[in-house]
Amino acid sequence: MRFNHFHLDELAQLVQGELVGQSDLVLKGLSSLEQAQPHHIAFVIGDKYLKEALNSKAGALIISAELQSQLPNHKNFIIVPNPYLAFAILTHSFEIKVTVRGIERTAQISPSAIIADDAYIGHYVVIGEDCVVGNNTIIQSHVKIDDGVELGKDCFIDSHVTLTGQAKIGDRVRIHANTVIGGEGFGFASYQGKWNRIAQLGSVRIGNDVRIGSNCSVDRGALDDTILENGVIIDNLVQIAHNVHVGENTAMAAKCGIAGSTTIGKNCIFAGGVGVVGHIKIADKVTVTGMSMVSKSISEAGSYSSGTGQFETNQWKRTVVRLRQLADVPLTKLVKKIDHMQAQIESIESTLKSRK
Template identity: 45%
Template sequence: MALFVLKELSERIGAELIGDPQLSITGIATLQSASPSDISFLANPKYQKYLSNTNAGAVILSPKVADAFEGNRLICGDPYLAYAALTALFAEPYGGQEHCHPSAVVSDGAEIASTACVMANAVVEAGAVIGEGAVVGAGSVVGRRSIVGVNTCLAANVSVYHDVKIGENCIIHSGAVIGGDGFGFAPSGNGWVKIHQLGGVRIGNRVEIGANTTVDRGALDDTVLGDGVILDNMVQIGHSAELGENTAMAACSGVSGSTKVGANCTIAGGVGIAGHITIVDGVHITAMSMITKSILSPGSYSSGTPFNDTKSWRKNAVRFNQLDKISKRLSLLETQHKMTDAD
């Protein structure tokens, strides 16, 4: 169990401490569920109502609400960011105790750093390189000539195909597949002819990839994820796509092949992005949108229709199908009106 005193935590996040500097803290919890040995935080004003009854040993607060709580306080400009920083102190480590578990299968041609950890039933193939402090989780596979960078963690049952380069301080969660074939087939008179995917995957530093997410290898050019990219669970990145630095994608979203998404973009859940288009830096796409052409100016973009009660939605759906006829009738009326004015 992690144990810190409040003074240590205040120094870690650069916060002003009001209260007992030697108070022992063993965890982080919500205002509602915290015990006297927990630290909590208030980032959303709607939760301020819980301050008066919380059992938390200390609370992280912004200066605006510092006086709303009389107990031990850590005062800082961004309580949510401070909370995020403190979670690293209490997280369960990924690595095991052994350098290479006896059941791991490591090729003689692989290079495993002395501080790396290869866990039970993992496979590291010839030419692969596992960096210092890296973890290859139980049952994971690192293919031929692939690189896992310094302090990068592959959780259990991650599949990294051949010729994949993963940077430093990355986290790849269970079930992720990095470097599988993209969806490439050419039609013929006798069915589909497979286009073998000859590119690789290049992943930058500080990238996090969620459970059961897939990043396809490039058809010819590599698929690329820039530094700081974060992908939620069940995200699909198509072959030869590129994601710029610090772009984030929520669950069940997907980018089709050869599309380039810029830096600092946010793509909400369920978004679909067509292939061979470009999205510039600083774009936000709202949930369940379908993007079929390039976005060349930063900003927020949406598609689709909001939900409604079923009866109203059905009426509106009928009207959507009538829009083309209405547009043509309106154009005709405008033309007739102009001709009347001319007379």
């Protein structure tokens, strides 16, 4: 296995940070503060990690300027305004990348497909008619690319991915194992007790710098296209139904499910397990907390939640009983009780005032 190593001054240049200490110190990887060894570099993102930093064996630390004086037992630093961002940048330097290029002999490629000379096509890949694979794109083994699919440059398509429905995929897109892009949307018309399949005639359009995790489904549109705009990031096990439109730089954590024809704005964050009903619109800069159900449109930015908070089991059971009892009481009766209580309170307050 190949390992990358760098001098400390090289890493400082990559993140445009200030170097303090031994410029030619050789570092062979990134590590957590707890697990770091002298050949590792680690990062510190706040005061709450100072204890771990003081005890860390890391050869160098990525820190902010205000923390340096609080770590007297360390001598080698890269000082930056945002240590976490610097860490993110350096992960690309230590990442083991696919360097081989060309087409493996077991791949099956239609003569009408256009494959860039510096692309890599792995073993048992199948590429259909009129497909396009852009410069420096990596396609791992057992990927299936159906007719008319187009891939931009610098993409990474992991093993056992299926790209179909004449999907159009931009530059620097990463799609991880077992994901299906452009599969048939869930469209049926009910008539006389039977479901009648609606052929899905749209496609999928994915912008630049999009990341899609493993075991996801992004369905093609029924008529119009399903769209993921630039910078969208999607975790594993996410379902995006037909005709959904996801705005730029929106992020979805694992097990989110987005029903059809929903429009989601830019810079939104959906935590794990969020469900969204179909045919609604969600504004820009909306955060939805974990396991929430979005049942209607959201027109203003902000944080939204639904569901019931965690209880101890017996308390939860008692709460459910009370909720059921409350549901059995007509609303008009509740309103009358509240009005009666309000009148009693006002009467008592009036009596107390008169006695003064």
